[in-house]
Amino acid sequence: MSSLTSRDRRCLEPFLDMGSGLVLNFSDRTMGEFFQEQVGLNIYDEKYQFKGTSKAKRMRAFWELESDHTVARALDALIEWGEEFRCLPDDPQQRAAIEAIIARLKLSSPVPEVDAFTASVNALDFTAAAKHIRAAIEANEPATALDRVHVFMMKFLRTLCERRGIAVTREKPLHSLMGEYVKHLRGSGQIESEMTERILKTSISTLEAMNAVRNDQSLAHDNPMLNHDEAVLIVSHIGGLVRFLKTIEAKTQASQS
Known part of the structure; x- marks a missing residue:
């Protein structure tokens, strides 16, 4: 369940115009679509109706049942919707209070x-990972x-390398992709400090070590899993x-447009 306090809710409810049982300008259909698309949840599931069936009451149940991170994602998306x-x-102080809650x-x-x-x-595999x-x-x-982090990084680095004209083959391992990418960044003058360069170079060996974690300490094979604290550190x-x-990459694309 989220850690929203009663004070947080008193800030959020008027911001989202929940006083009359509604939420912003949502209809039943658009609210259902919104939650499915933004957080992958069915807001009309029975578990969200223990406070009542109105949109506002379902929102309150969502806040009570879901994790802090899921609630934060939904609130970020609600702000985007409201702006659109x-x-x-139109109250800067109220907006600042909401953003502090989300942070x-x-x-x-x-x-x-x-x-x-x-x-x-x-790409389907990238999105699924x-x-x-x-x-x-x-x-x-x-x-x-x-x-899945290993799969994600393979797809992510292959995509970055291809954008920069770096040869990508199926056999090229994760750390090699990172090494060539960092070399390209350095050659194009996109790394300003020696410390940043060192951190990125260290990431090459870090990604090489990830192969062993994937093969021997993850669900990729029938292995005992890595302990929780080290998994948190790695991810x-x-x-x-x-x-x-x-x-x-965003800065590079902006400079080219």
């Missing part, structure tokens, strides 16, 4: 970088996602790396 349809209050909820995740695990191209990783993290079971580290590389 211009149905949010606090995100910090409670065992892996703060969970949102980094999103597919950057529309990303979804599995996020679900495992939200369930606080990161060890069950280690093999957090990879998530931070992915987020940084996505930032580099």
